[in-house]
Each structure stands twice: as structure tokens, then as C-alpha cells.
Amino acid sequence: MNLMRIGRPAVIAIAAALVLSSCASNETPASTGSDAPTESTLSGTINAAGASSQGSAQEAWISAFQTANPDVTINYDPSGSGAGRETFIAGGSDFAGSDSYLNDDELAGTFAACAPDTTAVDLPVYISPIAVIFNVEGVTDLNLDAATLAKIFKGDITTWNDPAIVALNADAKLPATAITAVHRSDDSGTTKNFSDYLNQNAADVWTEKPADPFPYQSGEGAQGTSGVVDAVTNGTGTIGYADASRAGDLGVAKIKVGEEFVGYTAEAAAAVVNDSPLVDGRADNDLAIKLNRTTTDATHYPLVLVSYAVVCTEYADAAQGALVKEYVGYMASEAGQEVAASSAGAAPLSSDLQSKVAAVLDTLK
Template sequence: MKVLRFGRVAAVIAAGALALTACGGSNTGASAPGAGSNSGGSSRTESLSGTITAGGSSAQANAQAAWTAGFKAQAPGVTVNYDKSQGSGGGVTNFLAGTYDFAGSDAYLKPDQAAKAQEKCGPGGAVNLPVYTDGVAIIFNLKGVDKLQLSSDTLAKIFAQKIKSWDDAAIKADNPGVTLPSTAITTVTRSDGSGTTQNFSNYLHQVAPGVWTSPVSNKWPIAGSSAQQGGSGVVNTVKAGDGTIGYADHSSIGDVKAASIKAGSTYVAFSQDAVTKAIAAAVTPAKTTVAGDLSQDIDYTKLTSGDAYPIPLISYDILCTKFKDAKQAKLVTAYIGYIISDQGQKIAAKNAGSAPIPADLATKISATLKTIS
């Protein structure tokens, strides 16, 4: 699927949102407070006014651009400012500091962050709402090679810098019949705190523990890579090089080539359907003490079938259970309610290439939104 570039999304979506509203649609769950029906516009959103300030996950960037434009068509009095430059780590930091109404993050809050959220939000703390599902793409640029297959062990060895050149025996074994040059491998990673990094390092930690001995972290743990700011920095650096390989949310990769990743005995390419199947097979609710929190854990070791993409990604919008300003709570819950609606998820799927969240999860998020004040 061709993904629209960030700067072009708003104009396209404004028209698309109106078209979807006119066509209607089925509900994925109950509507959020002030959000109206999940299938289209409502006078309740049309009467809203104010500004929402948020930011974080660059993985959500294209989706947030689509959601912002689509919501603006329903609620012309509301301005949503989402800063994608912060990355998940910066988004959470700014949210906890009180700068953002909500944070976008590809990882749910850690225990120490959840404790800090109670200081900002009150005893109820903050909830992690999984609004966006996609996949971590392994992108590469290697002269003369258009298709690439990689097993988890080979991938771990490449990013652990134990494999140094593209004609290594392990890469050849994954790609029979492919002529691989002796070009040196340049790994391209994130320099900022990144939920995408945390997801990818968690994948390597789970599926290749004998190779990947570094901790799961939102900071890249191994020196010697080409470290870049944001997902766009990784994509642009891979695209500009030769022998480069990196990781990024699939929605951001544009026309850069992505490898098929081995699951069981099959190499699986990214697709929305393959991500949906991965989420169904490998995701379970995480342990939490916060009422309404919907953090999810991914067991990557369960993804051994040929129809599930092995590196799915879940991204969250994180917000307080109780806002200091009731009007701001109404604005944010209306916007998140739009995001998880059928219309919001369809717009994200069309313009970011993401996989729609499961209907039962949308219903649970709607229930949580009704408790926020």
C-alpha cells in the first residue's frame, strides 16, 4: 500500500472524512463522552471548541495527521496539535511534566512512570489506551538486491553487529539463490527514546535470547550503529545509503524496501491482515492496578505461523483518568473516541497502512473514556 506523505494528508483526509461520514458505517463500540456516534459526525462534536496539545510516537505520525484532519471535519472548533518529533520517550516525558494533554507512545508506562502519573493526574493515575496497531518493518538498501529474507537469529546477529557483511553465510542461508555482495553492513537505529526501539529490542530478546543479550529498552543499547533522530531519520538514512539496514514503523517507510521476517518455517512480509492475525495470536492484557488501563503484552514466541507478521507493534495514547479542567477532558475523550471509531480506524488504515484495532478492544476503550472526567 502506498502511504501518503505527512504533509499531504490533511487536505486529502478532510474530504475523505466527509465522504466516510456521509456513507456512515458500523460501530466498533459505544461512543465516548462528547464523541457522538462512532459511525459519523454529531452535533455534540460540532459544538466543541478548544485546543488539544499532544505528541510523542513518530509511529503514529501519519495516523495522527489523518485523525486530526478527520476530526476537524466533525469538530471545526477544535484544534489538535500533535508533535511527532518527540518520539515516544519525549512524549511520555512531556505528558508527565504537564505539557501534553496526552502522549503517544509505542510502549505503555513503566512502573516508575505510572507512579509519576499519579503525581500529575491524581490517585487514579493515567491509562494506556491501545489505539494503533501496525508492525516494525526491517528496512534495507542494498545495491542489486530487491528482496530479502531474514530469520530472527540472523536479524539479531546483524543488529548486535556479530554479522558484518552482506555475504555472510547466515544471510545467504536465509536467501538461497540470491547473489549477495560483500558490502559492509551499516545498522541504522534510533538516537532518541523510542517505543519502536523498545518493541524491536523486546522482539529480539524474546525470539533470539542466545544472540541478543542486551536489555529491552527504549534506548538503543549497542554502540557503533548510525544513530538517527526519529523514525524519519532512520528511514532517510537507510534510503540514502548502500548496505544499510534499520527498523521503523511500517507506516513511515514510503518506498524503502522491507525484508520478510521468518515465522516458523515461513518468511512473512508485512501486511495489515498479517498484523491483525499477529495481534490475535500473541497479545494478552498486561498486569495493571489502574482501573480502565488497557496495556497489552506481546508474546513474540507465539508467532510461528506463516500468516502472522512476526514483529507487530501496538501504540498507545496515554491520558489522565482525571483532568484538572473538565472542558479539556471532554475535548480529549471526544478526540480519542473519534480515533477508535470505525471511521477513525478506517482513515488510519487508508493513510498510514495500519491494521484496525479489534472491535472488542475499541469497546473497552470506549468504556474507559466514559470514566474520565
């Protein structure tokens, strides 16, 4: 397993100051003066798995939480959203990180880590744009609308000088190079969000409903966010999609919103989430969000993901539940959101959404 094994980032406001320090993940606080913070009484181990999109944020959250709580160990395996939910459902982890909220079938089942006759809920903890990354010789700027993007990943457009791409990029020198469209080979919430964007905006092309598996037999598959980024980086004429925090030095396409082509920003991603309602028909304490991806407001970036912490409403092991409550509460707090913004370029949860998550966690047992 590819575990991020570190201790426990802080639950209280002091975390903001700790997070971006250069403390190694196995260090404990050094000062013992009279003004030193009260020693943490938290102890134990949290095992979690799921969304690789959360990877950079989890590294920072874990480092800070451990610094403030040196007797806590947190293991996070960025195995992908689908694998993370499966592990949590089977009782192999204490919570799941997932870019897809629990579906109806999952909610109708049982969760091994949860107390009998209780269920799990989705709590937003991480918001990020999805970047359309590319590596095409001689091309630094690229505009794509939803229909063209859908045709590229479906395999209907196969060369970079296709007339549909040329029409959107009059000033670019697009080569006759073959397109290699790289998608996630594992069950991925990032794929589901990417597919949802294409299905909402180009349903006549992207006819498959959004789901964690990539829906078409086209392009090249790669495992996890890192796998997609590596394949695009090391390939020729490649294009892929990944959490924006991992785009690095690759080219990033602008997508069409209304009549303009828009690049991603944390603020534009947050704006879409803030204007989107919760999913209908779910329990009041489930904060799954139905993203509005058809906005024409160019201050919004609709190709965005909301990543959740999937937790029990009541844990079979009450002590473990209390530990999870502290850590997830930190992740969703103002301090934790500042950490994710600084370390991973995430868009902070709004104060209203932070309050809603905190209210649900107050009821967690």
C-alpha cells in the same frame, strides 16, 4: 518543535467519509443545506506529543476531526514515544502517543495534567507492523531470521555476504558491502518493540531487555522514524527498522515465522495483537498488551507495535479532559480506525478492543 497543527477530526461516523477527502487541514465544511450535519459545539485546543509512528495516522485523524469540529485545534508533535511520555508527565501536553505503555516507575509517579491522587492509563489506538527496511545494491528480496537480524543490529554480522545471510538467501546476489545498521537515536517505542521481538526470539544473541533506548554501541543512530528512513534511503548497504507506513520504495525483508518467511500485512499484524493478553498486574482500565512474538503461525507477523494514547483517568481541567475524551474516542472508533488503515496502512483494532477502549473512555473525567 515539529508540530502537526491542524484542527479536530470527527467523533462520529461521518468522519469516515470526511477523512480521505482532499480538504486542506485549515478548511471548514462548506455546505449549509437542510441535510447538513448539526454544527459542532466543541471548541478548544489539544496539545499532544509522542510516537512518530503515529505521524501519518495523526495527520489524517486531525484533518478529519477538525473538518467536523472547526473550532478545535490539535497540535501533535511526533517527538518520539519517550519524549512524548515525559512531556505528558510534566504537564506539557494533554495526552501522549506512545509505542511503549507506561512502565511501573512512571505509573508510581504523578502526572501534572491529571487531577490530584489520580493516574494515567494506556489505551491502544494504532496497530502497525514494523518493517525491516534495507537498501543494498542488486538485492530486492531478503529473508532474515531473528538470530541473524539480532546479529546484524548488534554488530556481530558486518558484511552483506556473511555466511549467515547467504544461507537464508540462496538465490540472492549478496555483495561484500559493509552493513550499516540504522537504529533510533532517540528514546523510541519502536525500538522497544523491535528489541522485544529480538529478545523473545533470539535471547542468546539479543541479551538486553527491551527498552526505549537502543541498547548497543553499534551501527548508526538517527532521530525519529523519518531520520531512520532517510538514513537507509540515502546510505549504501543500509538496513533499519521503521513503522511500515513509512517504508515507501525501500526493500523490506521477510522475517521467519515457524518454517516460513513472512512479509508484513496489516491483517497479520492484527492477528498477533488479537491473540495476545493484557499485561498482568495493572489496573482494570489500563489496556496495555503483552504481545506474543514467538508465534509459529505463518499467518501472523510478530514484529508489530501497538501504539497507545496515554491519558488521565481524571483531568485537573475537566473541560480539557472532555475534549481529549472526544478526540481519543474518535481515534479508537471504527471510523477513526478506518482512517488510519486507509492513510497509514494500520491494522484496525478489533471490535472487542474498540469496545474496551470506549468503555474506559466512558469513565474518563
